[in-house]
Amino acid sequence: MSTVARLVYSYFMCTPMTRALTLGGLALYVFSLYVMASWPQSEHMLAFAAAGQIALFLGSAMMPLMFGRIAQSKAMVLLPHGRLKLLFSALITVAIIAAPAGLVTPFAYVAGNSGKFSDLSKYPQLRDFTVNLGLVIYTSSCILAGWLYVAMWFLSSQRNMAGLAKGLLVIVFTLFLPAREIRELSGTIAWNLQALAVVWTIFGAGFLCWPRLRMVRAWWRLPDLLGTQTSARRTSGREVDLILGTRNPWLMIAALTLPLVIASRIGTGVPAVWLFFLTIFSTVTGAIAGQAAERSRALWLRRDWSRAEIFLQAERSFWRHNSVVLGVLLALMVMIGSYSGLPLNLLAAGIPLLVLGTVLSTYLGFMITRGIRWPEASLGIAIMLALMAIPLLLEAGNANLAVVCAIEGCLAVLAFILRSIARRRWEQIDWSQCRPAKVLSTRQA
Amino acid sequence: MNDMAVQASHLSKSFGPKRVIDDLSFEVSRGDVIGVLGKNGAGKTTLLELMLGFTPPSGGAVSVFGHASGQLPGGVKSRVGFVPQQDELLDQLSVADQLKVIASFYGAWDANLIERLCAEWRLDPKARIKSMSVGERQKLSILLAFGHRPDLLVLDEPVASLDPMARRQFLEQLVDASADGQRAIIFSSHIVSDIERLANRIWILKDGRLDWHGDLDSLKESVVRLHIRGAAQVLAGLSVPGALSQRHEGAFATVVVRDWTPARQHSIEESAAVEVEVESLGLEEIFLELHR
Numbered sequence: 153m154s155t156v157a158r159l160v161y162s163y164f165m166c167t168p169m170t171r172a173l174t175l176g177g178l179a180l181y182v183f184s185l186y187v188m189a190s191w192p193q194s195e196h197m198l199a200f201a202a203a204g205q206i207a208l209f210l211g212s213a214m215m216p217l218m219f220g221r222i223a224q225s226k227a228m229v230l231l232p233h234g235r236l237k238l239l240f241s242a243l244i245t246v247a248i249i250a251a252p253a254g255l256v257t258p259f260a261y262v263a264g265n266s267g268k269f270s271d272l273s274k275y276p277q278l279r280d281f282t283v284n285l286g287l288v289i290y291t292s293s294c295i296l297a298g299w300l301y302v303a304m305w306f307l308s309s310q311r312n313m314a315g316l317a318k319g320l321l322v323i324v325f326t327l328f329l330p331a332r333e334i335r336e337l338s339g340t341i342a343w344n345l346q347a348l349a350v351v352w353t354i355f356g357a358g359f360l361c362w363p364r365l366r367m368v369r370a371w372w373r374l375p376d377l378l379g380t381q382t383s384a385r386r387t388s389g390r391e392v393d394l395i396l397g398t399r400n401p402w403l404m405i406a407a408l409t410l411p412l413v414i415a416s417r418i419g420t421g422v423p424a425v426w427l428f429f430l431t432i433f434s435t436v437t438g439a440i441a442g443q444a445a446e447r448s449r450a451l452w453l454r455r456d457w458s459r460a461e462i463f464l465q466a467e468r469s470f471w472r473h474n475s476v477v478l479g480v481l482l483a484l485m486v487m488i489g490s491y492s493g494l495p496l497n498l499l500a501a502g503i504p505l506l507v508l509g510t511v512l513s514t515y516l517g518f519m520i521t522r523g524i525r526w527p528e529a530s531l532g533i534a535i536m537l538a539l540m541a542i543p544l545l546l547e548a549g550n551a552n553l554a555v556v557c558a559i560e561g562c563l564a565v566l567a568f569i570l571r572s573i574a575r576r577r578w579e580q581i582d583w584s585q586c587r588p589a590k591v592l593s594t595r596q597a
Numbered sequence: 598m599n600d601m602a603v604q605a606s607h608l609s610k611s612f613g614p615k616r617v618i619d620d621l622s623f624e625v626s627r628g629d630v631i632g633v634l635g636k637n638g639a640g641k642t643t644l645l646e647l648m649l650g651f652t653p654p655s656g657g658a659v660s661v662f663g664h665a666s667g668q669l670p671g672g673v674k675s676r677v678g679f680v681p682q683q684d685e686l687l688d689q690l691s692v693a694d695q696l697k698v699i700a701s702f703y704g705a706w707d708a709n710l711i712e713r714l715c716a717e718w719r720l721d722p723k724a725r726i727k728s729m730s731v732g733e734r735q736k737l738s739i740l741l742a743f744g745h746r747p748d749l750l751v752l753d754e755p756v757a758s759l760d761p762m763a764r765r766q767f768l769e770q771l772v773d774a775s776a777d778g779q780r781a782i783i784f785s786s787h788i789v790s791d792i793e794r795l796a797n798r799i800w801i802l803k804d805g806r807l808d809w810h811g812d813l814d815s816l817k818e819s820v821v822r823l824h825i826r827g828a829a830q831v832l833a834g835l836s837v838p839g840a841l842s843q844r845h846e847g848a849f850a851t852v853v854v855r856d857w858t859p860a861r862q863h864s865i866e867e868s869a870a871v872e873v874e875v876e877s878l879g880l881e882e883i884f885l886e887l888h889r
Binding site for chain 2: 391394395449450452453454455456457458459580582583584585
């Protein structure tokens with residue numbers, strides 16, 4: 153039990169940043185109770201709870217990565233009941249992450265109806281209803297958090313097209329379905345518990361049996377469907393792109409296609425949400441630039457380029473790659489949007505939005521020359537929130553296009569600033585600070 | 598053309614408050630085969646990366662073939678080969694493709710040499726890099742640094758994952774490479790016997806400083822073990838300047854000293870009325886004694 157507790161503690165507290173986010177998230181939740189109890193009713197009264205939930209979730213962001221690393225380590229084979237303990241630690245983390253949302257729900261419901269917290273003890277029916285609602289929210293949050301961790305694990309640990317595709321697929325799948333359950337309040341505890349039981353049983357069984365399954369997989373090794381294997385013949389003249397990882401934009405497009413199709417299938421009924429997903433996709437295309445600095449190290453001794461020139465070459469290489477992906481994304485947006493009869497203003501605002509998503513994430517990625525630290529992390533979160541706010545603003549009935557244009561204008565200016573910061577950083581890049589932290593996928597002979 | 602491969606003057610490097618390299622000055626000429634020794638965290642990798650401009654110095658300067666390492670022109674870069682501690686191979690390629698990709702960066706590439714070494718080192722050109730063992734990846738990394746026949750070869754722990762056979766083949770290749778006396782080779786390793794076998798100069802890094810640098814013979818003459826025989830009271834109070842470690846038992850004492858010169862033997866024998874016998878040490882023992 154102490155191992156599980158230690159693991160869970162480490163997930164939340166292992167770095168100063170996660171510690172700050174976890175404690176900050178809890179503090180925001182407590183403060184949100186005060187707001188609900190003492191402030192007048194307002195549509196924004198849940199803002200602190202929402203911020204607390206995001207902070208708490210980000211505070212546990214190391215969980216999928218640590219879980220994956222430990223699960224793949226050789227030591228896991230030797231530790232007594234290692235996989236079982238690791239599985240429990242993940243389960244408990246999900247349960248903890250979802251708890252505040254469920255706990256706050258009864259109070260939020262009362263406050264949202266201009267009631268007092270004491271009403272909960274006065275009126276048993278109200279108490280039962282809100283507790284039931286809290287349990288629905290709690291179980292829905294458990295489902296959502298579990299899948300989001302899976303998505304984060306794919307995106308952060310695999311760091312290749314296959315991981316990207318899997319992560320995006322999970323995001324689209326999970327952000328949509330439970331969110332709809334919560335929004336329409338049609339979910340039931342029984343349904344959620346069944347979903348939780350099925351998902352965790354399958355995941356748990358798969359995880360515990362993985363060492364055996366891996367042996368089976370080794371016999372039945374699947375061919376490389378995404379075509380990630382490369383030959384020098386096909387890349388002749390584009391060796392720099394190969395080293396920077398921008399050789400083939402079609403891999404990225406292939407990775408985006410399935411999540412995009414699913415998002416379109418579900419999302420065109422809710423245009424703003426659909427645009428919201430497209431925005432996420434556009435930022436992902438630029439996010440691979442986060443590896444540019446560490447990959448460019450291999451170019452230093454092999455090309456007659458200064459650090460500044462390496463930046464310009466990397467920038468050129470990434471834009472060759474990203475412009476194809478962005479072009480396809482824009483074309484799909486217009487095609488699917490027009491076919492589905494989406495509002496014209498949404499499509500018009502969507503074009504610069506996707507361009508901005510790619511540009512900003514690319515330069516934010518270029519800025520990462522010494523790992524992700526506070527400035528990059530907070531800037532990334534702020535940019536994502538700003539980008540995501542635009543579809544939501546457009547969804548509002550009285551959408552003010554001037555405000556949307558102003559936000560997009562500010563983001564465009566920000567892109568220039570990020571580029572100039574990135575360029576300055578690359579001019580003084582210290583490659584000893586951005587060594588690849590890769591896990592060698594090697595098999596001992 | 599500048600014949601000095603590397604020149605450093607008051608070179609230092611700090612990461613935050615931690616000073617990793619502290620005021621180093623040195624020169625590396627053609628024909629030098631330098632073995633860099635140091636404990637983990639002594640600053641070996643940082644020093645090698647500073648030399649080649651991967652990381653800018655916090656103080657001082659370092660140049661490669663007369664050019665500041667932070668602004669190496671293409672002509673100089675093509676004369677440098679580097680084997681990093683952690684390989685930078687592209688997992689999705691095959692061995693042959695990886696070699697072709699890297700060869701494309703250089704005007705001259707000795708395909709025959711690489712083909713021969715691939716055969717000798719039993720590297721299958723068709724093998725996928727992602728399916729190779731750590732040792733095989735290391736062999737390939739070494740080949741990538743050899744192919745353009747660099748004038749300066751820098752290797753950061755190149756043999757750490759090689760089996761004894763591959764290590765021997767690698768060392769033979771290094772001997773071949775250095776035989777014409779036109780190349781400078783700098784390599785770090787924890788395998789002291791390899792350095793002893795190959796290097797003609799030794800750098801011992803300790804806490805970011807060059808604790809000792811010079812040729813191997815000088816080092817062996819400088820750090821020695823003294824077997825001293827004399828009266829017990831004399832030995833109990835005996836203080837030998839430059840002593841790294843000292844033990845005594847009755848009428849016998851053993852002292853390891855640095856900065857030893859034959860003249861000091863007479864001085865100790867006469868001043869303390871003792872008999873001194875000098876024993877040479879192997880490089881591994883010297884390294885251990887210097888790090889006590």
